[in-house]
Amino acid sequence: MNAPTHPDYEVVIGLEVHCQLRTRTKLFTGAPVRFGEPPNQDTSPVCLGLPGALPVLNGYAVELAARAALATGGEVQPDSVFARKNYFYPDLPKGYQISQFEHPLSLGGYVEIDVAGGDGPRRIGLTRIHMEEDAGKSIHDGAVEETHVDLNRSGVPLMEIVSEPEMRSPEEAGAYLRALHEIVRWVGASDADMEKGQFRCDANVSLRPHGATALGTRTELKNLNSFRYIEEAIHAEVKRQAALLDSGGEVVQETWGWDADAGRAFVMRGKENADDYRYFPDPDLIPLTLSEEAIEAIRTALPELPGARRARFEQAYGLPADQVQVLTASRELADFFEAVAEASGAARAAANWVARDVQAALREADRDVAQSAATPQSIGVLIGMVESGRITAKSGRDLLPELLTEGGDPEALVAERGLETVSDAGELERWIDDALAAHPKAVASYADGDKKSLNFLMGQVMRASQGKADPGRVRTLLAERLDAGGAA
Amino acid sequence: MSKLSPEDVRHVARLAALRLSSDEAEALGRDLHAILDYVEQLAEVDTEGVPPTAHAIPFETPLRQDTPVSSIDPEEVLAQAPARAGTAFAVPKVLDEA
Known part of the structure; x- marks a missing residue:
């Protein structure tokens, strides 16, 4: 365990992450999921809540959520049930949100975190992962005496990932979110672009005296949309609650929003109007059943996960941990490196090239590795030529940007331009x-x-x-x- | 079934966004009570050992392919709205009470 964040109190943090599943269509209708369209272009009778419109579940959304669940060691349930969460708001035309409540898609699992200066890796337990639809967007313009409603986002598939209250510092919360963000992207479940609201976090924060087992009263922080804000907001909330308790006061169960510009929280909702959502199974949707075979097929198709891959890169190729970190920044880059290493026959040289020169050249060309015009095999061949002395490292570095942006056969380019090393x-x-x-x-x-x-x-x-x-x-x-x- | 209190009725009315006069609240309270009594008959059935079920239909959820389909014309939808602002729906100003 880390050194306590506060000398008198133990900090207890649980996180709920809403993560947009990487589908082309909505959760219950074939209306497209896009970003930045003018209001209300991507709707259908189902996401408009028109009478008589019936939801049909997107099978691919189920698969993506199951991937995330299996990648975090969760138990995907053979039966899960969609329920109605009832409340009124203009951006929720049906008057209820379809969400899984009593019977979520997945139970349990964990995310491994490793905080700098901590006691090494530790697991943060997950309570559950469930699927639900997003609401629309209300646009409040202070200057106008009306609210504008855009239902493009209505019905977009989300998974909510709920952690156990097992984080003990803002830094642990940040590490958990970064690790989770990496996993959902790695398995292709979500693009998790925080600027587009595809990975949103609510934090439950409470304090209790060291050694106490009962949890203190918690507050919920909403609107946390960057890793930095999340850590800042939790820090500020810990300070606020500690000052309150120190002065003999009591923490009140409330929901707070985070104002990133002002760097402080504001009360959104007190307990007196706490929610009463009257969940019940949605009669329009039959329970979701997943066979053992279907679940195993998704598990088998999972890529090697980031932690396992890092361990293997260190052991199999003898690479230092910090370089492995660079090479596994994304699954695409890790795949690219491995293919380069194989083609070059010189893994450690390949690691240096990919971590440094390839990355620099791609940055220069404003591309990511998925947009490389060169196959990893051709980069491997180029590195092999440098390693064997057929061309100099200088010639290799000169050819690299061209290969990455234009493609081509390094053998042919070397021959055509007479780049063979002169040692005569x-x-x-x-x-x-x-x-x-x-x-x-x-x-x-x-x-x-x-x-x-x-x-x-x-x-x-x-x-x-x-x-x-x-x-x-x-x-x-x-x-x-x-x-x-x-x-x- | 214990009787519904007037507070229960008001609470349910608030959740349903209904404003009731006290006469209406009393009449609806009686109705609600009768409905609950009626449903209460189900409690007579012995469900010991019967797993709770969310649905009585014995087939699996149909799943949809993740393929976009063109749907309703946005202009046709907006034409039904009482008010619009560009292609957004315009509604009375929401004073935050999410």
């Missing part, structure tokens, strides 16, 4: 002669004991060869000539 003494001597003749001052200062002049002259030779000269051979030959007095 005769040819190298010609460039060396020229360099020595052109820079008598450098030759003289070398003779006077300034050995750094060798590097300068090396540079001249390499430039004259357009990077093709075998640098090891050049250095040897150049040193011999200079030590012999530099005579041409």
Whole structure:
């Protein structure tokens, strides 16, 4: 366990994450799920709540939520039930939200976190994962005496991932969210783009004296939409509750919103109008049944998960942990690296190239690895040529950006442009002669004991060869000539 | 079945967004009570050992492919609305009570 965040109280945090499933259509209708469309373009009778419109469950949404559940060690339930959560709001045209309540899609599971400065990895338990539909969007413009309603988001498939109240510091909450964010993206369940509201977090925060077993009164923080805000907001809430308890006061069960601009929370809802949602099974939807075979098929198709992959990269390729972290920033990058490593026959060199040069070149071209024009095999071939000395590292680095943006066959490009390493003494001597003749001052200062002049002259030779000269051979030959007095 | 209190009736009315006069509340309270009594008969059935069921239909949920289909014309929908602002529905201003 970490050092306590507060000397007098133990901090108890549970998180609820609403995560948008990566589907093309809504949860109960074929209306498209898109982002940034003008209001009400992506609706259908079902998501408009028109009388008589009946919901039909999106099978792919079920699969995606099950993927996330299995990737976090959850038990996907053979039977789960959609219920109606009843409340009135203009962006909820049916007067109820369809959500799973008593019988969620998945129970249990965990997310492993590792907080810097903590006691090593630890597991945060999950209570459940359930599926539900999103509501529409109400637009309140202070200047206008009306509210505008956009139902494009109405019915968008979400999964809600509920943790146990097992986090003990804002940093642990942040680490949990980052790990969860990575997993849902890794298995393709969600794009989890926080700026588009695809990964939203509510935090339940309470304090209790150290050693106490009963939980203190909690407050709920809503509207947390960046990892940094979440940690800040929880820090602020811990401070607020501690001050309240210190002065003999009591924490009141309330819902607070987080105002990121002001860096402080505001009360959204007190207990007196606590919710009464009158959940009941939706008569329009038959319970969802998943066979053991269906669940196992989803489990089998899961990719190797980030933690397992990192451990394997470290062990199988002998790579340092920080480099592995870079190479596994996304599943696409990790896949790309492995294919490069295999094609190059030199995994550690491939790791250096992919972590540094490939990443830099892609950034320069404003692309991510999925948009690389080069196949990982061709990058592997290029690295293999550098490793075997057929081309110099300089030539390799020069070719790399072009391969990544234009594609092409590195063998053919090397042949076509005559990039094979020149190590023939005769040819190298010609460039060396020229360099020595052109820079008598450098030759003289070398003779006077300034050995750094060798590097300068090396540079001249390499430039004259357009990077093709075998640098090891050049250095040897150049040193011999200079030590012999530099005579041409 | 214990009798519904006037507070229960008012609470249910508030959840249903209904404003009731006291006469209406009393009449509806009687009706509600009669309905609950009627449903209460189900309690006479011995359900010991019978798992709760959410649905009586003995077939599986049909699942839909994740394929977009064109649906209702947005303009036709907006034409039904009492008021609009661009392509948004315009409703009386919501004073926050989510």
